[in-house]
Amino acid sequence: MNISDFKSNDEIAWCPGCGDFGILTSLKKALVALGKKPKDVLLVSGIGQAAKLPHYIQSNCFNGLHGRAIPPAAAAKIANRNLTVIVTTGDGDCYGEGGNHFMHNIRRNVDITVIVHNNQIYGLTKGQASPTTDPGYETKVQTGGVILEPLHPLEMAIALGCGFVARGYSADTEHLSRLIIEGITHKGFALIDVLQPCVTFNKKNTYEWYGKRIYKVNDDPAYDPHDKTAAYQKACEWGERIPLGIIYRADKPSYEDKSGISRMPALVETEINNIDIAPTFKDFR
Amino acid sequence: MPNEFTIKIAGEAGQGMQTIGAVLSRLYKKAGLHIFANQDYMSRVRGGNNFFQLRVSEKPVFTLRQKADIVVALDKKSVTLHKAGLSDKGIMVLDRKQSGILQADSSFFDVALHEWAVSIGGSDIFINTAACGVMAGMTAIAFEPLGEVIREAFAEKGSDIVEKNIKVAKAGYEFTQGNFKKKTFSLKAGPLKDTLFLSGNEAIALGAIKAGCKFYTAYPMTPSTSIMNTVAHYATQYNIVVEQAEDEIAAINMALGASFAGVRAMTATSGGGFALMVEGLSLAGMTETPVVIAEVQRPAPATGFPTRTEQADLDFLLHAGHGEFARVIYTPGTIEEAFYLTLKAFNIAEKYQIPVLIMSDQHLADSYRDIEPFDVNKIKVERFIITKEESQKVEGYRRYKLTESGISPRAIPSWIEGVIYADSDEHTEEGHITEDASVRIQMVEKRLYKKMAGLCGEIEKPTEYNVTGASCVLLGFGSTYGVLRELCEQSGNALGFVHFPQVWPFPSKETNQILKDAKKIITVENNALGQLARLLKRECAIRIHGSILRFDGRPFDLEYVDAQLKKYS
Structure with missing residues (x-):
């Protein structure tokens, strides 16, 4: 497989210069590097600019409802564990509308990879604050500037015991595609929060702004992502310096292992034509 | 009362009415008798007043009677609460000493349940088996079958517990034989049949398992939860994943994800949870993803009466979901229909790639009846x-x-x-x-x-009975089937009925045909608006003469509908 095998003919509706392009490129590279075939990959999305991504790549796609990308993704993986299931979602879709599913699917720990296009703003609805918009940022709705405390996805994920917590940057596709490879390889729920400039509506968190602040934690050989306390401290860092890379890792059994489905044939392969329920009748006699 | 009697076991939540009910149901089933049992419970785990009601008959029974012939009152409150619910010659079984009831009453049959439980069994938890002994004695059943049922029921708890239970039951039985002289409650035992005894919810669960449902997800909500419990009980045996969702929105979206990936998937809830699923229903319509949803109704709006019954979500289910798309709504009226229509729901959902709704209610969900074992070949699993x-x-x-x-x-x-x-x-x-x-x-x-x-x-055809001969035809959907059927059967030829096991797409042609010569048409519905009557007017332009409506959260019984019918005669 090479990059062209993942090329979709669907016309791309993103703004020129959008950070989403970098994520698309990184994802394709990762899938090629992992030797995945389009037919074995399922991309699941909700609504938002990020949610359009599955259309721009040759792979299976379930583009569902706003905020509801993770539940069908987890269930599709449970139904057919041979699929590589990836969620492409945004800060509004995943951390806002779908916050409940984000929390509980970290607990559920199905082997899926969740890539959050975090541009810190609402793009599709044209510029309102998202859960991760920096305080003080003025929008047409938050006219006096955002007064809500931002949601801290990496801190949240670590606190919930997510086994793979990473942050990428859409302009660094080499680094991001490596994170995606690691995320897909991780057995369990993998969160990759991606800083992604919105060139139309976010005038603060621009390529230049991010460019000055980002650094890679894994460049420091002393940084141990298995150290939960250190990881949490790293996740709290925001402002002058913004860490990228695998912030936190924990090896833990996945949902598939704990539920036993990883030791059985994929559910979708189960023959259902002649299920004999007569053995249950004794319980009702 | 010839050929049948009704027993009501009443007490506080946690006093074990269900245990007594389960033992007695098995006992009468063993005697070749027919049973319709239902539960009336409050939304609490302890306290309050709940009852388990058993109608036992020589003939098959499908519904309730209003009055009980025997009330087993396990606490003082039950004596006052259920006195008025006794039939003319009804008997109140009570432990006067334990309940602190000083006055005597000709309807009382005083039994020392507590004393037998404590002196023979060593604990008051044996009150339940003592009561079972009394009931077997009062209804002239031999002790041996009761012993067998007790052995089966408590086998898992070890022989010591089994023997104690039997001794306690025997004390109650022997006392009753010596002191209860009436022969009112003696029924003729029938031939022992190989029947099943299960609830509407259990039938839906078995239907789903048979249909090849491999992914069941739900958020617990009364009165739908026992479907999930039943599927979960058999999940390992049948290779089914049962996943408790974080909310109903997740439940339907997970069901759709699993279905998209190729497995048969289902969720169940009640009205409030279904309200959360509505966007997902529309998603199923748009993405053309098969899904089966059981909506087990309870009285609403909002939290309503969590443990009671109503049929007020008909309009809601007909119209739920933004936009226009195809759906099917089944409304099973019996345990059998609950099973077969669930099977059909999975086939139709997959064939048409649509959401299929099974609309039930608390009354059907929690009612038990003895039935012939399901014909597992009647509806085959068809893959599309x-x-x-x-x-x-x-x-x-x-x-x-x-x-x-x-x-x-x-x-x-x-x-x-x-x-x-x-x-x-x-x-x-x-x-x-x-x-x-x-x-x-x-x-x-x-x-x-x-x-x-x-x-x-x-379309699942409407069930019709004596429509042409009747002076009045009753119409209903869902759990009213039993009351309509028995009322019509006992009316001679005066009444007929039509039961709708499917309300969408509505069987307009069939209904117009069936009702073309009907003299008087009355709907019987557990709601306040007469939603079925309104649906009939819309879909068939049929004139409905009236509706018997009940929206106090309680199910219909024979006497209730009969009394209301007098208004139309």
Whole structure:
């Protein structure tokens, strides 16, 4: 497989210069590097600019409802564990509308990879604050500037015991595609929060702004992502310096292992034509 | 009361009315008698006043009577609460000393349940078996079968517990034989039949298992939860994943994800949870993803009466979901229908790639009846997917390919060489987002007109009884089946009835045909608006003469409907 095998003919509706392009490129590279075939990959999305991504790549796609990308993704993986299931979602879709599913699917720990296009703003609805918009940022709705405390996805994920917590940057596709490879390889729920400039509506968190602040934690050989306390401290860092890379890792059994489905044939392969329920009748006699 | 009696076991939540009910049900079933049992419980785990009611008869029974012939009052409150609910010659079984009831009453049969439990069993938890002994004595059943049932019921707890239970039951039995002289409650035992005794919810669960449901997900909500409990009980045996969702929104979206991936999936809830699922229902319609949803109604709005019954979500289910798309709504009226229609729901959902709703209610959900074992060959599992073998030959796959029937061949991700796009946006045949007006028209016609045309050919026919001969025809859907049937049967030829096991697509043609010469038509509904009557007016332009409505959260019984009918005679 090479990059062209993942090329979709669907016309791309993103703004020129959008950070989403970098994520698309990184994802394709990762899938090629992992030797995945389009037919074995399922991309699941909700609504938002990020949610359009599955259309721009040759792979299976379930583009569902706003905020509801993770539940069908987890269930599709449970139904057919041979699929590589990836969620492409945004800060509004995943951390806002779908916050409940984000929390509980970290607990559920199905082997899926969740890539959050975090541009810190609402793009599709044209510029309102998202859960991760920096305080003080003025929008047409938050006219006096955002007064809500931002949601801290990496801190949240670590606190919930997510086994793979990473942050990428859409302009660094080499680094991001490596994170995606690691995320897909991780057995369990993998969160990759991606800083992604919105060139139309976010005038603060621009390529230049991010460019000055980002650094890679894994460049420091002393940084141990298995150290939960250190990881949490790293996740709290925001402002002058913004860490990228695998912030936190924990090896833990996945949902598939704990539920036993990883030791059985994929559910979708189960023959259902002649299920004999007569053995249950004794319980009702 | 000839040929039948009704027993009501009442007490505080946690006093074990269900245990007594379960033992007695098995006992009478063993005696070849027929049983209709239901529960009336409050939304609390301890305290309050709950009861388990058993109607035992020499003939098959399908519904309740208003009055009990025997009330077993396990606490003082039950004596006052249920005194008025005793039939003319009814007996109140009570432990006067334990309940602190000083006055005597000709209806009382005083039994020392507490004393037997403590002195023989060593604990008051044996009160339940003591009561079972008394009931067996009062209803002239031999002790041996009761011993057998107790042995079966407590086998898991070890022989010591079994023997103690039997001794306590025997004390109650022997006391009653010596002191209860009336022969009112002696029924003729029938031949022992190989019947099943289960509830509406258990039947839905067994139907789902038989249908090949491999992914069941739900958020617990009374009165739907026992479907999940039952599927979970058999999940390992039948290779089913049961996943408790974080909310109902997750439940329906997970069911759709699993279904998209190729497995049969189901969720269940009650009205409030279904309200949360509505956007997902619309998603199923748009993405053409099969899903089966059981909506087990309880009185609403909002939290309503969590543990009681109502049929007020008919309008809601007919119209739930933004936009226009095909759906099917089944309304089973019996334990058997609950099973067979669940099976059919999975076939139809998969064939038409639509959401199929099974609308039940607390009354059917928690009612038990003895039935013939299900005919597991009556409805076969029919698959409507491109099989793994066929998938090898698929090229240029389009998920929403336009066809005459409106149904596009459904491929399973990873089985075909190509890829599958499903989208909640309006989409092209390939599944990509579009805003093209002509594509929009074709897709709406596909999802709505074409599929509905097919579905109209697969309608579950209404059940009719004595419609032409009757001076008055009663109409109902769902759990009212039993009361309509028995009322009509006991009326001679005066009454007829029509029961609708499916309300959408509505069987308009059939209904017009059935009712064309009906003299007087009255709907019987557990709601305040007369939603079935309104549906009939819309779909059939039939004149309805009136509606017998009940919306106090309680199910209909024979006497209640009979009394209301007098208004129309």
